Amino acid sequence: MRKSRSAGSGPQLTGHCKRDPDFKRRRKEVEINQALRREPSDVAVLRRMAISEGGLLTDKIRCQVWPKLLNVNIDDLPPTPDADLRKNNKDYDQVLMDVRRSLRRFPPGMPDQQRAGLQEELIDIILHVLQRNPQLHYYQGYHDIVVTFLLVVGKRMATALVEKLSTHHLRDFMDPTMDNTKHILNYLMPIIDQVNPELHDFMQRAEVGTIFALSWLITWFGHVLSDFRHVLRLYDFFLACHPLMPIYFAAVIVLYREEEVLESECEMASVHHLLSQIPQDLPYETLISRAGDLFVQFPPSELAREAAQQQQAQRTAASTFKDFELASVQQHPDTVLRRRFKELPPTENHAKTVMTKPKSARLVKLAVMGLTVALGAAALAVMKTALNWAPKFELQIFP
Numbered sequence: 001m002r003k004s005r006s007a008g009s010g011p012q013l014t015g016h017c018k019r020d021p022d023f024k025r026r027r028k029e030v031e032i033n034q035a036l037r038r039e040p041s042d043v044a045v046l047r048r049m050a051i052s053e054g055g056l057l058t059d060k061i062r063c064q065v066w067p068k069l070l071n072v073n074i075d076d077l078p079p080t081p082d083a084d085l086r087k088n089n090k091d092y093d094q095v096l097m098d099v100r101r102s103l104r105r106f107p108p109g110m111p112d113q114q115r116a117g118l119q120e121e122l123i124d125i126i127l128h129v130l131q132r133n134p135q136l137h138y139y140q141g142y143h144d145i146v147v148t149f150l151l152v153v154g155k156r157m158a159t160a161l162v163e164k165l166s167t168h169h170l171r172d173f174m175d176p177t178m179d180n181t182k183h184i185l186n187y188l189m190p191i192i193d194q195v196n197p198e199l200h201d202f203m204q205r206a207e208v209g210t211i212f213a214l215s216w217l218i219t220w221f222g223h224v225l226s227d228f229r230h231v232l233r234l235y236d237f238f239l240a241c242h243p244l245m246p247i248y249f250a251a252v253i254v255l256y257r258e259e260e261v262l263e264s265e266c267e268m269a270s271v272h273h274l275l276s277q278i279p280q281d282l283p284y285e286t287l288i289s290r291a292g293d294l295f296v297q298f299p300p301s302e303l304a305r306e307a308a309q310q311q312q313a314q315r316t317a318a319s320t321f322k323d324f325e326l327a328s329v330q331q332h333p334d335t336v337l338r339r340r341f342k343e344l345p346p347t348e349n350h351a352k353t354v355m356t357k358p359k360s361a362r363l364v365k366l367a368v369m370g371l372t373v374a375l376g377a378a379a380l381a382v383m384k385t386a387l388n389w390a391p392k393f394e395l396q397i398f399p
Helices: 015-019 020-036 045-050 059-070 094-102 112-132 144-151 155-166 179-183 188-194 197-206 211-218 230-240 244-256 258-263 267-276 285-295 300-313 314-317 326-330 390-399
Strands: 369-372 380-383
Touching: 020 045, 045 059, 045 230, 059 144, 059 155, 059 230, 059 326, 094 144, 112 155, 144 155, 144 314, 144 369, 188 197, 188 244, 188 285, 188 300, 197 244, 197 258, 197 267, 211 244, 211 267, 230 244, 230 285, 244 258, 244 267, 244 285, 258 267, 258 285
Parallel strands: none
Antiparallel strands: 369 380
């Protein structure tokens, strides 16, 4: 006789259902829709969904969730930017030049007329944000981020999301100088040192510095990844996380390529050339998990002193480049390594909660943050404390 389920026990999921990708996808869509329907929307759940395996799944979902992650009211969007912004705009010529070179950022096979129209919209969005925020300064690579939002959510919503992003996550890249950008890059080597001292020491002896990761950081990898699906997956992750998460992801890429690096010649040109050519077949879910894990284990507050000291350690390497900004131009994202990497073995699931001390300078706060901390995004640590970030203040503490 078949046993009946006890009342209130809920549906019993078989092992097959739990492993079925389609089932997992449908269940995730249900969770996202439930979180969106709550009043107010459950942003904590939306963050977890954006970080967990597969990210936000579709552009339709991203149109609903990205504004929530950035706290943008889609019922009160700014007016559509117009072409009049181009008159006497000091950045127009540079923006126009960069946008014209952005053909590879549009889907293959897109009709020329449609692409040309989107490029005009891309220019309008950038100039609109810069005009409304005169404290922001355009940098080469900014358009790589803006075009991602344009392609997913359209011109009007992209304008609002990019403006919020520019005044928060991207704020330090848009300073008059690159001092804060270089400071963020200085977190890279301390993260690597915590995980793999041998690799760290090899890179220090090679005096390669961190310039190879510049275009990764300031474009959120949009400039160096050829598959738009991978770009979107990373944007889901970064939008749900602390502003420094892209530098943690850069670190796990370098750590993943340990064997290649250690087998190369220990001199700057060789190591820089190897690392600047990012592979296109990376195990993204694995690396996202590990980046989240490293953030929990080694939060920015614990790495601040080493990051500040790194400025002195990298002077020799940085001085060999006449122009720090030129490094991003020298990187050729279309030249990729085709070598097939083996999947790394699964690690045990574990979760940690980290609280950083408040800082008194510019703060970037995320009240609730989910972090993937195990292969396959099976385990999630939800951080229920505010995360504060102030690079300038840290530099003053640790000269």
